[in-house]
Amino acid sequence: MPHRLQGRRPLIEPEAGARSVRVWDAPTRIVHWAIALLIPWSWWTATHDQLGRHRASGYVLLGLLLFRLIWGVAGSETARFGRFVKGPRAIGRYLRGDDPAPLGHSPLGALSVVAMLLALAAQIGLGLFAIDEDALEEGPLAHLVSFDSARWAAGLHHKVFWVVVALAVLHIAAILFYRVVRRRRLVGAMITGRTRWEGAAPAMAPWWRAALVAAVAAAVAWFVANGGRIQLLPVLPVAAGDGEGDRA
Numbered sequence: 001m002p003h004r005l006q007g008r009r010p011l012i013e014p015e016a017g018a019r020s021v022r023v024w025d026a027p028t029r030i031v032h033w034a035i036a037l038l039i040p041w042s043w044w045t046a047t048h049d050q051l052g053r054h055r056a057s058g059y060v061l062l063g064l065l066l067f068r069l070i071w072g073v074a075g076s077e078t079a080r081f082g083r084f085v086k087g088p089r090a091i092g093r094y095l096r097g098d099d100p101a102p103l104g105h106s107p108l109g110a111l112s113v114v115a116m117l118l119a120l121a122a123q124i125g126l127g128l129f130a131i132d133e134d135a136l137e138e139g140p141l142a143h144l145v146s147f148d149s150a151r152w153a154a155g156l157h158h159k160v161f162w163v164v165v166a167l168a169v170l171h172i173a174a175i176l177f178y179r180v181v182r183r184r185r186l187v188g189a190m191i192t193g194r195t196r197w198e199g200a201a202p203a204m205a206p207w208w209r210a211a212l213v214a215a216v217a218a219a220v221a222w223f224v225a226n227g228g229r230i231q232l233l234p235v236l237p238v239a240a241g242d243g244e245g246d247r248a
């Protein structure tokens with residue numbers, strides 16, 4: 001049982017011999033804070049009858065989510081899913097204190113990261129197909145499905161929103177727990193990108209790769225926002241209502 005031999009190590013930031021290292025690259029931080037701002041904005045615009053802005057916010061969220069998913073396989077070491085998403089045994093060892101807290105997401109934190117990204121993907125995906133009861137407002141892909149299916153998507157879009165909210169509340173509560181009980185300051189690192197760490201600094205992806213991934217994510221989001229059509233002009237609110245006549 002080699003892990004037991006390591007003994008119980010406190011789950012606090014190592015201080016002795018620790019130096020400042022970059023833990024989160026700029027793209028991961030920008031995507032994080034943009035998502036954290038756009039979720040309340042999406043809610044506000046949807047509940048204040050500003051569906052044009054709501055859709056625009058959703059398209060940006062779609063681009064950010066696509067970026068984060070690709071960055072999870074092509075990005076910096078601490079952003080890669082393969083590095084931080086672990087099985088139940090690793091989570092158990094971490095919870096028992098047999099394995100020390102790694103640099104970046106812990107095996108338990110990884111679960112909440114995956115849950116939040118999945119819930120957000122579901123929320124955005126459902127929004128793309130949603131239509132309101134008067135068929136006045138719709139997502140850009142609603143024209144691909146029947147009215148009943150689009151209403152079903154809208155119903156789920158309303159429900160999954162609360163799953164997103166619940167996960168975000170849990171996420172912020174967990175960060176507070178780490179701050180108060182475990183004495184770990186996680187927020188500073190998500191702002192500055194740096195933390196104190198005694199081991200080797202993780203490998204960071206070059207900026208040009210982030211630019212390439214951003215271009216791909218933006219292109220796919222643009223294509224989807226255009227209802228799956230190649231269209232060079234932006235989808236203005238007027239154009240967004242074009243499909244309404246077809247349904248009436």
Ligand code: HEM
Nearest residue numbers: 042046047058059124127128130131132137138139154161
């Ligand atoms: C591309 C992304 C999105 C699109 C195209 C979209 C589209 C829509 C549409 C067409 C409706 C009206 C449906 C109806 O009235 O039944 C709606 C409602 C709503 N959306 Fe989205 N949405 C997107 C993303 C999001 C996101 C990311 C959130 C929040 C996390 C969100 C939260 C809501 C809420 C709370 C409502 C219900 C508002 C109400 O009736 O009170 N949406 N969305």
Ligand code: HEM
Nearest residue numbers: 028032036039104105106109113116117168175186187190
């Ligand atoms: C709607 C709100 C939020 C959502 C959906 C959200 C989502 C996420 C996601 C997906 C990650 C993983 C980052 C990555 O690997 O790309 C993350 C990490 C993180 N978030 Fe948030 N976040 C939200 C709000 C906040 C707020 C308000 C704070 C600060 C109080 C915060 C602080 C952090 C920190 C410190 C991490 C890194 C955790 C770690 O060290 O493992 N988040 N968040």
